[in-house]
Amino acid sequence: xxxxxxxxxxxxxxxxxxxxxxxxxxxxxxxxxxxxxxxxxxxxxxxxxxxxxxxxxxxxxxxxxxxxxxxxxxxxxxxxxxxxxxxxxxxxxxxxxxxxxxxxxxxxxxxxxxxxxxxxxxxxxxxxxxxxxxxxxxxxxxxxxxxxxxxxxxxxxxxxxxxxxxxxxxxxxxxxxxxxx
Numbered sequence: 001x002x003x004x005x006x007x008x009x010x011x012x013x014x015x016x017x018x019x020x021x022x023x024x025x026x027x028x029x030x031x032x033x034x035x036x037x038x039x040x041x042x043x044x045x046x047x048x049x050x051x052x053x054x055x056x057x058x059x060x061x062x063x064x065x066x067x068x069x070x071x072x073x074x075x076x077x078x079x080x081x082x083x084x085x086x087x088x089x090x091x092x093x094x095x096x097x098x099x100x101x102x103x104x105x106x107x108x109x110x111x112x113x114x115x116x117x118x119x120x121x122x123x124x125x126x127x128x129x130x131x132x133x134x135x136x137x138x139x140x141x142x143x144x145x146x147x148x149x150x151x152x153x154x155x156x157x158x159x160x161x162x163x164x165x166x167x168x169x170x171x172x173x174x175x176x177x178x179x180x181x
Contacts, residue, residue, distance in 0.1 A: 009106065011113055014062040014075055020048035022072035023062075026096045035131040035163055036096065038156045054079065059121075060091075063113050065106050073101040076110035078118070081127055089124035089178060095140075107140050115144065115170065122175035131156070132164035141168040 014023065028042040055062055055077065062077045074097035081090040093114055097106045118126050130137045132151055142148075146168040156163035 008068040009065050009073070009109065010067075011109070012064045012066055014064040014072070016048065016052040019062075019064060019072055019075070020052060021045070022098075023051075023075055023096075024048050026072070026075065026098050029099055030096055033099075034134075035156070035158055036134060036137070038131075038158060038163065040158065061114070061117050063110055063117070065097075065110055073098050074106045074110055076107075076114045078114065078126065081125075085181070089122070089175060090127060091118065091123055091125075092127045092129065093118075094128070095137075102136075107137075108144065111140065111144055115172075119172050119174050124172055124174060124178065126170045126172070128168045130166050130168060132166040138166065138168070141170075144170065146170045 024043060024045060024047070027037065030036040031039045031042055052062075054060070058080065060078055062075055064075045065073045067073055074095070076093065076095040078091035078093040081087045081092045093111075095107050095110050095114070097110075115126065126146075127149075128137075128141055128146065130141065132138075138148075147170075149167045149169045151164050151166045153164045154162035155165050
């Protein structure tokens with residue numbers, strides 16, 4: 001774990017033109033070297049157009065942490081939890097930090113910002129699906145008040161072994177006046 005302080009961090013809203021390549025690099029590194037994503041193959045650059053289009057169409061944020069030169073060090077976002085209308089107040093989030101900047105508090109900074117935005121957006125629940133062996137991500141979520149709501153054993157298979165998916169949830173006090181429909 002790298003404990004070198006980061007001299008300057010600025011939070012931004014990522015956009016496709018400026019950040020798609022850096023986000024793709026972070027995702028592809030996670031695919032190749034971790035169980036943070038249950039993908040097998042690196043995503044092609046064309047995948048980012050659809051990814052950003054979905055974020056824009058649904059008003060989903062993509063919060064980035066950049067250094068003094070504007071280089072993306074990590075990002076966090078959310079998407080739909082499930083495709084049924086009654087889940088409209090629940091999102092599934094993700095947070096990824098570039099391998100060179102892990103262990104320096106960027107994940108927590110990005111997640112706190114995402115939680116603030118979720119409350120401002122009138123959401124009620126944030127759900128994270130975390131590989132059950134990912135102790136760092138589990139620790140981060142617990143520190144931010146997320147609670148373990150269940151584990152689905154052996155639902156993934158990667159790197160020659162079965163993977164358990166653990167779900168962590170943060171319940172917000174918003175929206176003040178939820179409605180059906």
